[in-house]
Amino acid sequence: MTTDRPAVLLVDPTFTGAGYKAAARELGFLVVSLYTCDYTAMATDHAEGDDLSLYADNPDHAVRLVTEAELRIRAVVPAMEVSTHFADRIAELLKLPGNDHALATSRRDKAAMRKRAQQAGLSIPEFHVVNSPNEIASAALDIGFPAILKPTLGAGSQGVTLLPDAESLHDLNGLETHDAFDMPINQWLVERYIRGRQFSVNFYSFEGEHRLVDMWEFRQPDDRDYDFPIWDNLQIDASHPDWRRVEQYVREVLDAFGIWRGPSHTEVKCSEDGVYLLEVAARLPGGPMVGTWIEHGGMQPFHAAIRCFLGERPAMFETPVNFSARCGALAIRNDDAPGTLVAIHGLDSVYGLPGVDEVLVTYQPGDHVPVTRDDLTIPVGVYVSGADSDEVIRTLGAIRSQVSLEIKR
Template structure:
């Protein structure tokens, strides 16, 4: 289902497992992505589960699994699997694993700890909701991904001009509703699991580390893999297992983000899919996990080998985003890039803009100018590399104010 971007890795894994690659594209964003159908044996386009089922059954295909490859269609995949009587996650809860309003209602029903929130459907509803919640508050579109449209509301003054809010999400779908939530201060952690027949196997956790203690609406700055020596590890593990059960995640990968504050864990979001960012590539490089193969096996109803033995990593992994947190401007140069490329442990360099490009303020995954994925022998080595990379590389941006920094 929508095997584009990070999810395109499913195509090679399916073929490696001996299957034809039948790809279903569900929305305008994925259907028009460049080369989206590369590697397909058959490609279908449908926005509704019933339409998709009709198309593939009319073709006489012997379907063995429905695999959600991208966040935009995880809920549709569950419904299609149910219609075809194939293994999947609890289809009645599929919407709560995708739409954040439904996600919050499910959490409230299940007794999971979440921030106080209001659901609003118009710009003029945001201010009253924020005043009721209290400041700081945070505004989140109920769909989308990658923090696009997420906006910190630090005080009442910030409500005076909301005209610059995003109108479309990361999948180019119109934003029609938002959550206004209480902002939770504390450590933000993502936890990645695989599930099979209701059993949950933890793969790893990552902490979103910030440059200082200011409130934020975009979490990606320094990101590093943590272990069971981290002070929040065991609380997060116990809480996320409750989340996976409450949302009917019974098979396949999942990615859950939480905040830890004053000894409590709060749910930010849960998704029945592989994580984005550095995780999948790092797992493949530094562990025995085969992320795409193991995901497909879960949806085939086959227990993956990773459930039979402890999962270990031969290195500690990290990622870094070099952001533009000042005003927009023209990128003049990326300074120190070659020096960072030569550092031991650098595994991937992600360049979002070239000299001459206009660089916006970094507000989401789509506007990160420069990033690095890397590994080190242990936690101390990863922390050292985070400092080393920031000391060596910088963006030279010419801004309207005349400053180039």
């Protein structure tokens, strides 16, 4: 495919990353998409919108394909969690702007992430890396309880398991065997469970300068320990008591992990004794956030990300992002036992509520509904907005008072 027209290489632009294709085309580039694993390459209509689709399972292979096609690649853009580390290495091989390729694995693999954080002097929970389920019990007994078990790869909380006490170690047969990208799980972190508020923090970076977009708090229904954080999510502002220490800590994380350009999503917990890193990723966030930025922040998040990797300073670095509304989201979960969905009661009334931006329904009557343990098993999600936090919280409460799941067990 020899052409004089410049191209952008999008790495795994599937599902929520598909917005990159339209943005690249609007910026005048050929859309060249690289699919790195079966999870993305087998997705329905994954190649829709591509000028050229490439398939490779490692960076060197990808570069060979680009070279053979005689493409004028101007930017390499990581579009999905599964392959952000590939994108960094491809950019390095093509001598294009990117994040520090030497630290790429530490922004993807939680074992490498914890080791890098230790080297940089960042506060993190005590942890052990284990390579077999048989090693989990001894690691947890050494760490102490409560502890939490996490696959070192994957996403969306899939396979994350709270270990509240020694009794919980007696039956680990129900552990997930594959992650959110359908890849085998063969390594885990066992780490100290941090009690406190949990936040997700979203930045864009350009040439090492970091611009905060927004910050969200994961709000829980009670003070019990948890392994799946999504219940109510609320976009917060600088009046929040933890805002400043969280922002400062995440800026240190971005520097320590060599995030020089593009979007990043970092999750932390705040306890009485400090802020602790849960994860950092050099990519756009999931959930309601990108849609919120477009609808209520006047942003073009996909365009801005591509510009960062082109080496062009996005306009958002000149003018702070101002939101016209405060935003939030909730998950209607199945926290009991698995069963067959009979009905979702009260859902019709939700569509007419003021401030409801989007309703997502995963299961239909007759479907098997598992216990909600990760992003993929949320029966109902709702994104909302309002004039301020109080209004958003009221809307979330109104939805919960009206919507319920009827499940036959």
